[in-house]
Amino acid sequence: MNNKTAGELLISEITGYISELVPIHVHEVKSRLSQIVVKYHVTKPESDEVHPDLLENIKLFLASKRLEGFSKNSLDSYTLDLSKFAENIKKPTVEINSADIRVYLSQFPHLKMSSVSKKLSVLKSFFGWLTAEEILLRDPTAKLKPPKQEKRMPKALSIEELEMLREACKSVRQRAFVEVMYATGCRLSEVSALNISDINFQSMSFKVFGKGSKEREVYLSFKACHHLKRYLASRTDEDQALFVTERKPYRRLSNRGIQREIKLIAQNAGIKKNVSPHVLRHTFATLTLNNGADIVAVQHLLGHSDPSTTQGYAVLSDEKKREQHKKYLVM
The missing domain is CATH 1.10.443.10 (Intergrase catalytic core)
Structure with missing residues (x-):
């Protein structure tokens, strides 16, 4: 889909939404919106593409953690987990809900509960940060609890x-x-x-x-x-x-x-x-x-x-x- 088509689709969707709320002159609103949208580069991601909004928020989150002094190993681990999440979800950040995250985590039956818990911990850190920064109004991971893990004795040598x-x-x-x-x-x-x-x-x-x-x-x-x-x-x-x-x-x-x-x-x-x-x-x-x-x-x-x-x-x-x-x- 080219930029012009994406922009026109955006204008039509916004105009349609506004017309449901209040009476408007559709052609005048479309004309005014066209003058605004033409100043921007508008693209509509394909359904099988990672959403650029989610990628941008991941980038901001990692930059914040880098400034907080996180080690290279921790940052690499966060990058890998969040990249896999983005590739799987393919939604703008604001549309991601608790069900999306549960479905995503359920796709790893081969992993130990400790590994699944780690993935959830990364997502909690990410969405918690977005909420604290007021990029999101609510945290979709807030009600998700980590899976119960078997308590294992430390494997120390005698x-x-x-x-x-x-x-x-x-x-x-x-x-x-x-x-x-x-x-x-x-x-x-x-x-x-x-x-x-x-x-x-x-x-x-x-x-x-x-x-x-x-x-x-x-x-x-x-x-x-x-x-x-x-x-x-x-x-x-x-x-x-x-x-x-x-x-x-x-x-x-x-x-x-x-x-x-x-x-x-x-x-x-x-x-x-x-x-x-x-x-x-x-x-x-x-x-x-x-x-x-x-x-x-x-x-x-x-x-x-x-x-x-x-x-x-x-x-x-x-x-x-x-x-x-x-x-x-x-x-």
Whole structure:
């Protein structure tokens, strides 16, 4: 449909709507509207096209989140989810309702409830922002509740499994991975973004930027410092990244690269669990809490803004439960 036809259709629809409300001279109104519309570029999207209004609002939302300091990973995730939503809905933003969103989310039966919940969370953030900015009068996601999820116990390694992982390392780089990720409880993205200059070996610590670009200090153990120094001494490259690829051209090791190494170490160790960098983060939290660490301190070390998130890691071992029972039971 060309611009002229789209403009004429718009004028006809507006004139028809006005004529239903009040008596008008149709030809005069059409003539006046034509003088106004000619100043603009009017197009009518095809029914199978993503609506430009929705795309523009997504663009504005992402720009706002970028200014708020959202990480690149978060922005990429939001962009992907919202783009898929726009491709599926194909409506102007103001016409999207709760039913549209329910139908959209029901199209992912193969996904876990946690993944569907994440998609809904992104849409709630998007439409909530549009409503707060008064681009929309009402939020179509306001009454939508996230799906119930199974409560799963954190998949932390036992002390024995942690030692098995250490002994299965076949290179100084692999051992450095394990020790740094376990000792600090850092997220995968936080470790992969580290540079050599970030490490303060004197204080055995370094600073990372977590979710929402929040800075926090984390600490290395003596064991982690020792194996990290061994790894750095073995390198012949001049790359600034803390962890780099094994082969030339040397470059910063990606998130996927670190995940692959941890999985390989776990396979070599014969550990049946699905071991990942996040499992090492779980292990740090669970073992330190079981060893008597203050939950508020662990919350700050993990970079959790909500204490209830840290509470999910506080799973006591049977031995620890017996110990606490004997210690605190009033006889």
